[in-house]
Amino acid sequence: MSTRERVLVRGVGDVGSAVAVALFRAGYHVALHDEPAPATIRRGMAFADAVFDGTAMLDGLTAQRAETAVELHRALTRREALPVTAWPFPDMLQAAEWSAIIDARMRKRDVPERQRGMAPLTIGLGPNFVAGATVDFAIETSWGDRLGAVIDAGPTLPLAGEPRPIGGAGRVRFVYAPAAGGFDTSAQIGEQVEENAVIAAVAGVSLRAPIAGVIRGLTRAGVEVAFRTKVIEVDPRGDPAAAFGLGERPRRIAEGVLRALATSRITRTNVTGRRQMAGTPTSIAT
Numbered sequence: 016m017s018t019r020e021r022v023l024v025r026g027v028g029d030v031g032s033a034v035a036v037a038l039f040r041a042g043y044h045v046a047l048h049d050e051p052a053p054a055t056i057r058r059g060m061a062f063a064d065a066v067f068d069g070t071a072m073l074d075g076l077t078a079q080r081a082e083t084a085v086e087l088h089r090a091l092t093r094r095e096a097l098p099v100t101a102w103p104f105p106d107m108l109q110a111a112e113w114s115a116i117i118d119a120r121m122r123k124r125d126v127p128e129r130q131r132g133m134a135p136l137t138i139g140l141g142p143n144f145v146a147g148a149t150v151d152f153a154i155e156t157s158w159g160d161r162l163g164a165v166i167d168a169g170p171t172l173p174l175a176g177e178p179r180p181i182g183g184a185g186r187v188r189f190v191y192a193p194a195a196g197g198f199d200t201s202a203q204i205g206e207q208v209e210e211n212a213v214i215a216a217v218a219g220v221s222l223r224a225p226i227a228g229v230i231r232g233l234t235r236a237g238v239e240v241a242f243r244t245k246v247i248e249v250d251p252r253g254d255p256a257a258a259f260g261l262g263e264r265p266r267r268i269a270e271g272v273l274r275a276l277a278t279s280r281i282t283r284t285n286v287t288g289r290r291q292m293a294g295t296p297t298s299i300a301t
Contacts, residue, residue, distance in 0.1 A: 020114030031119030033265030056232030163271035190247035
């Protein structure tokens with residue numbers, strides 16, 4: 016696959032955003048897509064705010080919301096900013112000739128729809144993807160020796176039971192929506208909080224800091240969230256800088272995506288060579 020081809024990344028969270036950054040810097044023409052009001056919490060480590068504000072910056076790169084197909088194509092061609100859309104997905108799918116689609120929505124408990132065939136190459140990130148069935152390649156996203164591993168046949172690992180601890184705090188550092196409703200907050204990512212301090216509210220229920228530390232994750236105010244949605248994360252290490260930029264896990268997952276793209280290119284080249292040796296003419300877009 017040529018780096019001049021167009022790649023669509025589904026998901027504006029920290030993982031999807033890291034993938035988009037890596038692909039953009041590798042020379043690919045990249046666009047991001049998500050729903051109109053994503054409940055992303057690690058917004059300091061993602062391009063999610065571009066959906067709401069029109070622009071967002073991450074690791075020195077700018078993402079800009081595209082309102083029309085003309086704006087999308089202009090951004091893809093110029094590569095001055097990463098275009099982000101929240102259009103209906105079928106419209107986004109038809110808006111360009113995508114060479115690859117990468118599902119980085121990280122919907123850990125949902126069974127993703129079959130995406131193989133939506134583009135010449137499809138890659139799924141995280142649990143419940145099956146390489147060779149629902150997607151062409153899958154990437155491991157669980158912490159461990161296989162984080163970022165490329166799978167070309169079979170499923171990814173099942174969802175792990177508990178989050179990886181940060182500063183000694185595992186699941187206790189997260190707050191989940193106690194009911195469905197609008198998320199209300201005036202707090203900011205990077206803000207220092209004390210244990211039990213009120214940070215937000217959902218459906219009239221106050222949400223308090225589970226531990227003392229820095230707000231690392233915070234759903235955007237006004238977003239409608241479902242019951243048990245993860246809406247707050249407090250980092251006990253107390254460093255505001257750790258709430259911003261590319262995280263280690265998203266970076267390693269993004270490296271896996273780059274390897275999958277390279278593997279696809281090598282595979283296609285080998286197939287082309289075999290066909291040419293057999294006297295069958297073929298061509299691959301570059």
